[in-house]
Amino acid sequence: MADRTRGTPVVTPEERRAELADGLAAVRARIAAACAAAGRDEREITLIAVTKTFPAADVRLLAGLGLTEVGENRDQExxxxxxxxxxxxxTWHFxxxxxxxxxxxxxxxxxxxxxxxxARLVRALSDAAGRAGRELRCLVQVSLDEDERREGRGGAAxxxxxxxxxxxxxxxxxxxxxxMAVAPLGADPLPAFARLAEVASGVRxxxxxxxxVSAGMSGDLEQAIACGATHLRIGTALLGGRRAIVR
Known part of the structure; x- marks a missing residue:
């Protein structure tokens, strides 16, 4: 049972598994509907669970539910x-x-x-991969917003x-x-994802x-699928908007 006496939700592993199962079912239903609308096969879509701020226990629960693609955005976590x-x-996605x-x-x-x-990051990753004896799959992050580039928020033109x-x-x-790309904040994501599809076609x-084509998050996965996304990076819609403390 959830204990809210201290203001922070506490759930049992069984409760948390049920929450994650519900989130996963809802996200998969959205993906299925979006693929049907776009005339695409659901098997073309890879769902990445972005687990930032959530514990390793959630990763284990998700793996038990059959979801094994995990995304993180901070090395220290x-x-x-x-x-x-x-x-x-x-499979870990940074x-x-x-x-x-x-x-x-x-x-x-x-x-x-x-x-x-x-380019400097390419060289650093290449050197690091060699030292680690590993091969890294790398995606070019595309900036679809000139303001974003001016503010140094990442992405190549x-x-x-x-x-x-x-x-x-x-x-x-x-x-x-x-x-990979993130749709510009506050704008219709469809034109941005359509532009990304053009860039991806040029690369291919x-x-x-x-x-x-890594595009689409909790709020815009339908538009991303419509424009050819193959990988979705989903956090809130899957894991919820808070960090669960599992006892």
């Missing part, structure tokens, strides 16, 4: 969580902005890095994406996976295997 769950068959000096740490556990937006994709494809220890002309 992702690294211990990945270590805690090292016994599970998970989806946040990545500082160059964190490349070695992230290369130690991440399988896919969604936020590669500059669309015209710079082909060159950056070439650098990733040619870097030892790295594999070019495709592209030179790199046919770079098939990933």
């Amino acid at each position: 992702a690294r211990p969580k990945a270590a805690d769950c090292a016994d599970l068959p998970l 989806v946040g902005r990545l500082q160059t000096n964190k490349a070695r740490a992230v290369a130690g556990y991440a399988d896919v890095v969604h936020s590669v937006d500059r 669309p015209e710079d994406v082909p060159g950056l994709a070439d650098e990733i494809a040619g870097a030892p220890g790295l594999e070019l996976g495709g592209v 002309r030179n790199h046919p295997g770079a098939s990933i």
